[in-house]
Amino acid sequence: MMRFASLGSGSKGNATLITAADTAVLVDCGFSVKETLLRMARLDFAPERLTAILVTHEHGDHAKGVMALSRRLKVPVYMSAGTAIALDCIADVQVRVIDLHQSFALGDVHVHPVAVPHDAREACQFVLSFGEQRLGILTDLGHVTPHVVSAYQAVDALILEANHDPEMLAVGPYPPSLKRRVGGPLGHLSNGQSAELLSQIDLQRLQRVVISHISEQNNDLSLAESVLAAAIPGHEAKLQINLQDTGFDWCQIQPL
Ligand SMILES: [Zn+2]
Ligand SMILES: [Zn+2]
Structure with missing residues (x-):
């Protein structure tokens, strides 16, 4: 059985835990080690169970605590060569460089x-x-590519960015x-772009x-939820929110 939970999500830090049988993976660690361990405890997760850390890219909200946590827990970190270079850790013994074309x-x-x-x-x-x-x-993607649409077909569960509402971003406090940057093709997905992706994937499973x-400043939770709900008629009840401070609790993928 595969289970997943979030330690928190947003521009101040991201980290997702996934467990299946004896494997436990952390995707990103944008929190300090202390904060990460506190949040793992909140989820009743014993840190010594961790098998590996995967890193999506070098931005601080994803990578801030990665290397320190890896050393503390003695687990390897998997990332692209570009991410390892950007984090200046390519020669670190704990780092395993991955090829983005290879499972x-x-x-x-x-x-x-x-x-x-x-x-x-070299984000992934x-x-x-x-x-x-x-x-x-x-x-953390600025637009949905055909490669993305095909890779996410028929997933059982999806942790999906809905970063901003374009109008709120336009009139909001950002310089x-x-x-x-945020609204551009290499920035973040708007509610509408996320809805567009949902409308293009097979919802069967x-x-x-x-x-x-x-975004805490450029979005509204109920607005994001309603825009995404409109893209998946009949499946609205499957939507859940991932928050910066609380993340979300364990969710188990059920066998079909
Ligand atoms: Zn981010
Ligand atoms: Zn980013």
Whole structure:
């Protein structure tokens, strides 16, 4: 059985836990080690169970605590060469450089990296599978590419970015350069772009969509939820929110 939970999501830090049989993977660690351990305890997760850390890209909200946590727990870190160079850790013994065109196994979990358009050196996201069960993690991309649409078909659960509402971003407090970055093709998905992705994927197996990386200043939770709900008629009850402070509690993928 595959289970997943979030330690928190948003521009101040992201980290997602996935467990399946004896494997436990952390995707990103944008919190300090102390904060990460506190949040793991909140989820009743024993840190010594961790098998590996996967990193999507070098931005601080995803990578801040990665190397320190890896050393503390003595677990390897998997990331693209570009991310390792950007984090200046390519020679670190704990780092395993991955090829974004190549799937690989981490114990019982199969990892399928997906390259995404984002303003980082070599950003990716991941689809993780355990037997037939597939969990997609998809945040930090400026637009949805055909490669993304095909990689996330028929997932059982999806952790999906709905970062901003374009109008709220336009009139919001960010300086013009940051507005252009966030709303641009290498920035973050708007509610509408996330809805567009949902409308393009096969919903047959879909059990859960966790709305994530929501901007606290340029979005509104109920607005994001309603825009995504409109894209998946009949499946609205599967939507759930991932918050910066509380993340979300364990969610188990049910066998079909
Ligand atoms: Zn981010
Ligand atoms: Zn980012």
